[in-house]
Amino acid sequence: MSNPWTMKMEMFTGFTDAEKRRLDELVAARRSTYRPRDDIIADGAHSADCHVVLSGLACRYKILRDGRRQIMAFLIPGDLCDAEIFVLKVMDHGVAAMTPTVAALVSGKEMKAMLRETSNLGEALWWGTMTDLGVLRERIIDHGRRNAKERIAHLLYEMLVRYRMVGMAADDTYDFPITQIDLADATGLTAVHANRTLQKLRAEGLIEAKGKTIKVLDPDGLKAVAQFNGDYLHLDRAHEHTDVGSRASDLV
Amino acid sequence: MSNPWTMKMEMFTGFTDAEKRRLDELVAARRSTYRPRDDIIADGAHSADCHVVLSGLACRYKILRDGRRQIMAFLIPGDLCDAEIFVLKVMDHGVAAMTPTVAALVSGKEMKAMLRETSNLGEALWWGTMTDLGVLRERIIDHGRRNAKERIAHLLYEMLVRYRMVGMAADDTYDFPITQIDLADATGLTAVHANRTLQKLRAEGLIEAKGKTIKVLDPDGLKAVAQFNGDYLHLDRAHEHTDVGSRASDLV
DNA sequence: CGGCAGGTTGAGCGGATTCAAATACAGTGG
DNA sequence: CCACTGTATTTGAATCCGCTCAACCTGCCG
Numbered sequence: 147m148s149n150p151w152t153m154k155m156e157m158f159t160g161f162t163d164a165e166k167r168r169l170d171e172l173v174a175a176r177r178s179t180y181r182p183r184d185d186i187i188a189d190g191a192h193s194a195d196c197h198v199v200l201s202g203l204a205c206r207y208k209i210l211r212d213g214r215r216q217i218m219a220f221l222i223p224g225d226l227c228d229a230e231i232f233v234l235k236v237m238d239h240g241v242a243a244m245t246p247t248v249a250a251l252v253s254g255k256e257m258k259a260m261l262r263e264t265s266n267l268g269e270a271l272w273w274g275t276m277t278d279l280g281v282l283r284e285r286i287i288d289h290g291r292r293n294a295k296e297r298i299a300h301l302l303y304e305m306l307v308r309y310r311m312v313g314m315a316a317d318d319t320y321d322f323p324i325t326q327i328d329l330a331d332a333t334g335l336t337a338v339h340a341n342r343t344l345q346k347l348r349a350e351g352l353i354e355a356k357g358k359t360i361k362v363l364d365p366d367g368l369k370a371v372a373q374f375n376g377d378y379l380h381l382d383r384a385h386e387h388t389d390v391g392s393r394a395s396d397l398v
Numbered sequence: 399m400s401n402p403w404t405m406k407m408e409m410f411t412g413f414t415d416a417e418k419r420r421l422d423e424l425v426a427a428r429r430s431t432y433r434p435r436d437d438i439i440a441d442g443a444h445s446a447d448c449h450v451v452l453s454g455l456a457c458r459y460k461i462l463r464d465g466r467r468q469i470m471a472f473l474i475p476g477d478l479c480d481a482e483i484f485v486l487k488v489m490d491h492g493v494a495a496m497t498p499t500v501a502a503l504v505s506g507k508e509m510k511a512m513l514r515e516t517s518n519l520g521e522a523l524w525w526g527t528m529t530d531l532g533v534l535r536e537r538i539i540d541h542g543r544r545n546a547k548e549r550i551a552h553l554l555y556e557m558l559v560r561y562r563m564v565g566m567a568a569d570d571t572y573d574f575p576i577t578q579i580d581l582a583d584a585t586g587l588t589a590v591h592a593n594r595t596l597q598k599l600r601a602e603g604l605i606e607a608k609g610k611t612i613k614v615l616d617p618d619g620l621k622a623v624a625q626f627n628g629d630y631l632h633l634d635r636a637h638e639h640t641d642v643g644s645r646a647s648d649l650v
Numbered sequence: 651c652g653g654c655a656g657g658t659t660g661a662g663c664g665g666a667t668t669c670a671a672a673t674a675c676a677g678t679g680g
Numbered sequence: 681c682c683a684c685t686g687t688a689t690t691t692g693a694a695t696c697c698g699c700t701c702a703a704c705c706t707g708c709c710g
Contacts, residue, residue: 158485190629208535210625214543218535230531233410233524238532238630268520272485275527279482280490282534283460283470289541290586291466294666325688334542339666341689373462377442378490546698577656591698593658651710658705667696674689680682 149173150224150312151198151250155270157311157381165264172257173198173250180204180243187228189240195251197227202247203323207331208239217332219281220244220305220324224312229275232258245323273380280378289334292373294343297333300372302353306362307376310397318365323358347371401425402476402564403450403502407522409563409633417516424509425450425502432456432495439480441492447503449479454499455575459583460491469584471533472496472557472576476564481527484510497575525632532630541586544625546595549585552624554605558614559628562649570617575610599623 152161152169161169177200180186186197186204204221218239221227227241231254261268284304288297305322309315324332330340347353352368354361362368376398404413404421413421429452432438438449438456456473470491473479479493483506513520536556540549557574561567576584582592599605604620606613614620628650 206535208539210539210543212625216539216542218538230528233521234528234632235634236629238632239535269485275531276482276486279527279531279534282531282538283458283491286470286534286537286541286586287460287462287468289538290468290583291462327688331542334538336667337689338668338691342666342691345690373464377488380486380490382487579656588699589657590659590700594698597658653708653710655708656706659703661701663698663700665697665699668694670692672689672691675687676685677687678683678685680684 149198149250150200151226154224154312155267155274158273159266159270161266165266168260169267172252172260173200175253176251178249178251180247180249182243182245184243184247186241186243186247186249187237189238190236192236193228193231194254196229196231196254196257197241197249198252199223199225199227200248200250203244203321204241204247204249205244205328205332206239206241215331216334217328218285219278220332222305222308222312223314226271226274229271244328277378277380280380284378294333294335294339295346296372297335298329298340298343299347299352299368300374301329301333302347302360302362303365303368303372303374304376304379305360306365306368307379307398311381318362320360321358322360401450401502402452403478406476406564407519407526410525411518411522413518417518420512421519424504424512425452427505428503430501430503432499432501434495434497436495436499438493438495438499438501439489441490442488444488445480445483446506448481448483448506448509449493450502450504451475451477451479452500452502455496455573456493456499456501457496457580457584458491458493467583468586469580470537471530472584474557474560474564475566478523478526481523496580529630529632532632536630546585546587546591547598548624549587550581550592550595551599551604551620552626553581553585554599554612554614555617555620555624555626556628556631557612558617558620559631559649563633570614572612573610574612 148166149170151173152166187193189208199221201223204227205217206219206221207215207217209215221241227249228237230237288300292300306315306318306320309320314320326340326344327337330337333340335343344355348355352362352364352371354363379398381397400418401422403425404418439445441460451473453475456479457469458471458473459467459469461467473493479501480489482489540552544552558567558570558572561572566572578592578596579589582589585592587595596607600607604614604616604623606615631650633649
């Protein structure tokens with residue numbers, strides 16, 4: 147039984163069975179649970195291990211001196227929290243759990259050893275990092291050139307695609323248990339305005355946001371409002387390797 | 399005589415003389431000049447070479463269907479334009495020259511060969527990519543949680559630090575020949591508002607922006623206005639390797 | 651000298667914020 | 681089971697930052 151991290155990386159690269167087994171072992175070896183608001187890795191910290199989200203939801207964030215907070219990315223199962231520990235001294239931002247979250251602790255030493263032995267892992271890490279860059283760039287466009295409605299629509303559609311990638315968005319519905327305050331901090335809005343905007347999206351029949359679940363009623367409509375173009379997720383690179391059946395690019 | 403790319407990477411890693419010579423050869427082999435507005439590498443393109451800025455100024459950008467443009471990053475001498483070509487099929491954004499710019503074309507094949515032979519280059523590329531990520535995250539904070547004045551101040555201070563890194567900011571003055579339209583597209587403002595904000599910064603005696611040159615009159619003041627904290631540039635990782643004399647962390 | 655791109659200024663508008671209060675909701679302890 | 685408490689969502693009204701539209705100025709180049 148494979149873990150979400152290996153699954154995600156396999157969208158890009160092809161591992162041998164031996165490699166898969168070894169990755170599974172790495173992930174299974176040590177894990178840790180976090181309560182909402184717990185730091186998985188704190189701003190300014192360094193760690194000998196890197197952290198992979200196995201279940202739950204986490205975010206990258208930074209807090210300014212005056213208390214303003216910005217969420218820069220959401221991490222879902224299969225996402226690597228802190229690739230930087232391999233080359234940088236300390237984290238320049240924090241990663242915190244938003245819901246009860248389980249993360250695997252992967253020893254940096256063993257990762258480095260495995261990186262030396264197989265080029266597949268290195269390539270997969272590069273792919274993950276490059277798509278992270280793409281997502282961040284898209285977020286900059288959100289904030290710089292899209293208004294509140296487009297911005298929230300874009301985020302919700304992107305999360306839909308990402309949850310589809312890990313098989314967690316059946317029926318265009320996914321669990322996204324964040325508060326409107328979190329949503330505001332992620333989109334660069336105030337909670338009040340995020341609320342009003344969300345109401346508009348609901349009123350237009352694009353989404354349903356009951357409790358902690360997002361149901362996308364009209365995917366094409368939402369995509370159009372957001373001016374979403376999924377190229378930056380680089381799913382097209384994927385299907386060359388995957389088995390027959392699901393083409394990754396169908397996810398967008 | 400070393401090139402700006404190698405110089406920049408040496409802030410992080412230590413190359414042997416042989417490695418340095420080889421990098422110099424790679425950079426010297428083929429180069430290309432671009433006029434303002436020329437694409438160095440276009441959105442959606444793929445290339446067998448990667449591009450390193452040797453002189454001039456370039457930017458990463460993306461244009462929405464309705465014409466809105468967002469500049470996501472500025473590239474100065476020593477910056478790598480398109481590390482993604484090693485793992486991704488196509489670019490998800492464009493890189494264009496803003497001034498007459500010279501870039502080295504480095505063969506992807508030879509880079510990969512060198513990556514296999516020395517771990518130093520790989521580590522340096524990781525460092526560059528990780529700091530790029532840090533810069534992008536900081537830009538998201540700019541757009542999400544900083545107002546126009548803080549945002550422009552932050553960008554100008556960051557560029558000061560980056561130009562210092564490559565020895566191009568003597569006397570707190572650096573060449574930054576962009577139009578106010580470009581500045582607006584980078585900061586997510588309109589040209590009109592960027593203009594007015596720039597005037598305020600001048601009126602407060604923080605900067606001088608005559609012609610194409612930025613002179614920072616009051617670095618500490620500008621830094622304070624921007625709430626700048628340079629940790630995300632990860633210069634502290636650097637001085638372990640560099641020779642005596644200039645400590646990299648003094649640049650911030 | 652005309653043309654053009656970039657910079658500057660003014661007036662009015664609107665999207666998003668701020669402040670404040672009301673309502674819904676989940677968890678806790680009596 | 682309900683009262684109590686704290687947190688999240690919703691609504692209203694006033695305000696402001698940044699946008700839009702438009703005009704004008706400046707410097708540069710053919």
